Amino acid sequence: MNHTGIDKVTYGVADIEAGKKFWIDFGLTPLDNGSGHEAFAAQNGSVVELRPVDDPDLPSPVGEDVNATVREATFGVRSKEDVQALAANLSEDRDVREDADGSIHTVDPLGYGLSFRVTQTTRVKAPEQEVNVPGRATRVNKRADKYDHATPLEMSHIVYVTDDIEPHKEFYVDRLGFKLTDAYPGRGYFTRGAAAHHHHNLFLLNPGHGKRGFHHVAFEVGSIHELFGGGNNMTRQNWETMIGPGRHPISSCYFWYFKNPCGGAAEYDFDSDVVDDNWEAREWESTPENFAEWALAEGMASEMMFKGIQGSFRDKPAE
Ligand SMILES: [Fe+2]
Known part of the structure; x- marks a missing residue:
C-alpha cells in the first residue's frame, strides 16, 4: 500500500x-x-x-x-x-x-x-545546510541565518495514546500495511506509511495508565537555527512548552513541543531519520534516556535567558 x-x-x-x-x-x-x-x-x-x-x-x-x-x-x-x-x-x-x-x-x-x-502534498526542499566545521566549511564569507519564527516544511507524524496497543498496532501494520520502524515492545510502536520515508508518521504509545487520547502532531523545519527561532518565538507569544528543546535518540531529531489550545501538543523537529526498506527496526527499552538524550523541561522562558548578561531585555522595564 x-x-x-x-x-x-x-x-x-x-x-x-x-x-x-x-x-x-x-x-x-x-x-x-x-x-x-x-x-x-x-x-x-x-x-x-x-x-x-x-x-x-x-x-x-x-x-x-x-x-x-x-x-x-x-x-x-x-x-x-x-x-x-x-x-x-x-x-x-x-x-x-x-x-x-x-x-x-x-x-x-x-x-x-x-x-x-x-495526497495533496508536494515535495519540499529545505535550504542548503551551510555549516562550518574544520575541514568542511560550506558557508564562507557569509553570516549564518537567524530566524525570528519558524515556517514548518511538512507535517511528519501524529501520536495517539492507546490502552489496547497490540490490536491497535496490528490494525495499522498487519492490516493497512504501515511499516514498523522502531518499538518499545508492548508499550510503543513507531510506524511509517509504506511509501513514506519519515522515521514515523504514526506513533502509538501505551503509557500504562489505562487511558486513550490524542498526544501530538509534529512538523519538520529546515535547520537547527529555525527550530530555536520558532521555539523562542512561540515562547515570546506566551505559548507554554510541553517539553524542549531537546533531542530524541529514537529518530535522532532535535525537538521542541508546545501545548496547543486545539488539544495535545505541536512539535518542531529538525534532522529526523529518513528511512526506507533497508532501515533496521530496533527494540528499545522504555527509559527517559531513550526518550530524550537531553531536554529542558520548561523551555527557554525569558527568566532563564540572558541571566547575568547586563543590559539584556530582561533588565528592561515592560512597556
Ligand atoms: Fe513526536
Whole structure:
C-alpha cells in the first residue's frame, strides 16, 4: 500500500480563535480551502483544519479532552486505486464514508477518526545546510541565518495514546500495511506509511495508565537555527512548552513541543531519520534516556535567558 505520510489533521475545538492564533504563531499559513473552516498549511501543503466540537461530520472525540482534540487524521496515498483498495479493506468490518472529494472516512479500532485521500502534498526542499566545521566549511564569507519564527516544511507524524496497543498496532501494520520502524515492545510502536520515508508518521504509545487520547502532531523545519527561532518565538507569544528543546535518540531529531489550545501538543523537529526498506527496526527499552538524550523541561522562558548578561531585555522595564 502506497501511503505517503500524513496529509491533514482535523481538530474539533471549542476555542477556535485561540487555535487560530496558535497555528499562525507556530508558522503555518492560513488557507482558504473553501471548506468554511479555519485551515492552515505547512509548506508542503499538509493541512491543519479546525472545526467546531459539535460538527456532525466528525467522529466522536476519543479521551477526556472533548473540547480540544484531534478528531481525524488523514493519510495520503499515491493513487485512487490505493484509496479504493483501502476502502474495500476497511469496509469489511466498519462503516466507510466516501466524500465528494474522493477521500474515505472511518474510525480505527480505538475510535480515532481515520481518513485516506490521494495526497495533496508536494515535495519540499529545505535550504542548503551551510555549516562550518574544520575541514568542511560550506558557508564562507557569509553570516549564518537567524530566524525570528519558524515556517514548518511538512507535517511528519501524529501520536495517539492507546490502552489496547497490540490490536491497535496490528490494525495499522498487519492490516493497512504501515511499516514498523522502531518499538518499545508492548508499550510503543513507531510506524511509517509504506511509501513514506519519515522515521514515523504514526506513533502509538501505551503509557500504562489505562487511558486513550490524542498526544501530538509534529512538523519538520529546515535547520537547527529555525527550530530555536520558532521555539523562542512561540515562547515570546506566551505559548507554554510541553517539553524542549531537546533531542530524541529514537529518530535522532532535535525537538521542541508546545501545548496547543486545539488539544495535545505541536512539535518542531529538525534532522529526523529518513528511512526506507533497508532501515533496521530496533527494540528499545522504555527509559527517559531513550526518550530524550537531553531536554529542558520548561523551555527557554525569558527568566532563564540572558541571566547575568547586563543590559539584556530582561533588565528592561515592560512597556
Ligand atoms: Fe513526536
